[in-house]
Amino acid sequence: MRYLFMLLLVIGNGFLLAQNRVGEINHAEHYNYKLDYRVNYFDKMIFKVDVNTDIDNFYIPKLNYTNDRRSIFSPDEQLKLRFSFDYKFLGISYSFSPDFIPENNYKKADTKTLDLSFKFFYSDRLRQEVIFKQVKGFTLKNPDDLSPIDVFNDLQINTLGGKTFYIMNNNFSYRAYESQTERQLKSAGTFMPSLSYYLNNLYTNNPNHNIESLSRIRSFDLRFQFGYMYNYVINKTWFATGGLHPGIGINASKSYYENSGFTREENNPKVLHYNFDFNFSLGYNHENFFSGISANYKNYQYDNSKISDIMSTKFNALLFIGYRFNEVKGVKKVFETLEKKLHL
Missing domain, CATH: 1.20.5 (Single alpha-helices involved in coiled-coils or other helix-helix interfaces)
Known part of the structure; x- marks a missing residue:
């Protein structure tokens, strides 16, 4: 028996x-891609955890507390913990800055952060990302040596945006780099044009009722990049990915001032900016278990004396680990229904 x-x-x-x-x-x-270049794991439910340094600094010249026209406001968290779930066409992630990470305990401001993201493919090569970020509690830093000057626990910035991009080479697997829902079997590269759009809302939450004071800044960024990425297959389990993404964009912002219950709006000049992203990843990718490290550098050149916007430069590094589990029948049925209705 x-x-x-x-x-x-x-x-x-x-x-x-x-x-x-x-x-x-x-x-x-x-x-229309070759099976000897890519293998997918669409029948697996993939869970991933990473620790990253994806912390934004903000240049806010309208809040001029220093001799330099760029007032640098920075959240005090140094590390974020992110949980991700990927299955078939959809990816969901949630990240925050926990106090139990030692590097996050040496802080002056009472910073609280929240990140949510949804990522999915319209087709095999057309991808969409949607993000929401909320950061509250900043430290004003000296522009020369980044030493703390003052604490603004009520200062809050919300970001809502997205990115749409197209993968031009069918044999290149972006999923193998970003979410590990696939594995690149042979080295391949691709051009990858993208369009990004972000709406930032800054709230001071501490207006001075005796004189006119800044209460809010609303800022919109539109960016176009024409990048190139390459997946290098070292052997059956190890891979490396590199990418360069130059582009151009435009920023439009509006400031709101309050005085005794009255609000005055002021349009800031529209500004063109040039941007450049570089990303690199090195990872281990087995049948179910995977892990690796990744780094990303962003440089956005604005005229910061005229506008208020997210940082001009940022370096982000992360360490990730994950596992591919067998799919659950109930979840599979729901996703297959969605695929049929959305024609994915």
């Missing part, structure tokens, strides 16, 4: 593997 059960188990696993292989072949034929 035991041998019969083992035989049935082997046959069942073989049937599932054959089914998955047929699904891969159909997917490759439908989207």
Whole structure:
């Protein structure tokens, strides 16, 4: 009886593997890529945890507390913890800055952060990202040596935005780099044009009722980049990814001032800016377990004496670890229904 059960188990696993292989072949034929370049894990539910330094600094010249026209406001958190879930076409992540990380305990401002993101593919090569960020509690720093000057616990900045980009080479797997829902089997690169759009709202939450004071800054950024990325397959389990993304954008912002219950609006000059992103990743990618490190550098050149916006430069590093679990039938049924309705 035991041998019969083992035989049935082997046959069942073989049937599932054959089914998955047929699904891969159909997917490759439908989207016109070669099977020896990419293998997908769409039948897996993927959970990932990472520790990262994705902390924004803000240059806010309208709040001029220093001799330099750029007042630098920085949240005191140094590290974020992020949890991600990826399955089929959808990716969801949630991150925050926990106090139990030692580096986050040496702070002056009572900083609280929240990040949410949703990522999905309209098709095999057209990808959409949507993000929401909220940061409250900043330290004003000296522009020369970044030493703390004052604390603004009520200062809050909300960011809502997204990014749409197109992967031009069918054989290149962006999923292998970003979410590990695929694995690159042969080295490949691609040009990748993208359009980003971000709406930032700054709230001072501490107006001076005796004189006119700044209460809010509303800022919108539109950026176009024409980048290139390359997945280098070192061997069956190790990979490296590099990318360069130059671009151009425009910023439009509006300031709101309050005095005794009355609000005055002031349009700031529209400003063109040049931007440049560089990303690099090195990782281990086995059948189910994966891990790695990643780094990203961003440089945005504005005329900061005229506008108020997110930092002009930022370096972000992260360490990630994850595992691919077998899919749950109930979740699979829901996603297959969505795929049919959305024609994905």
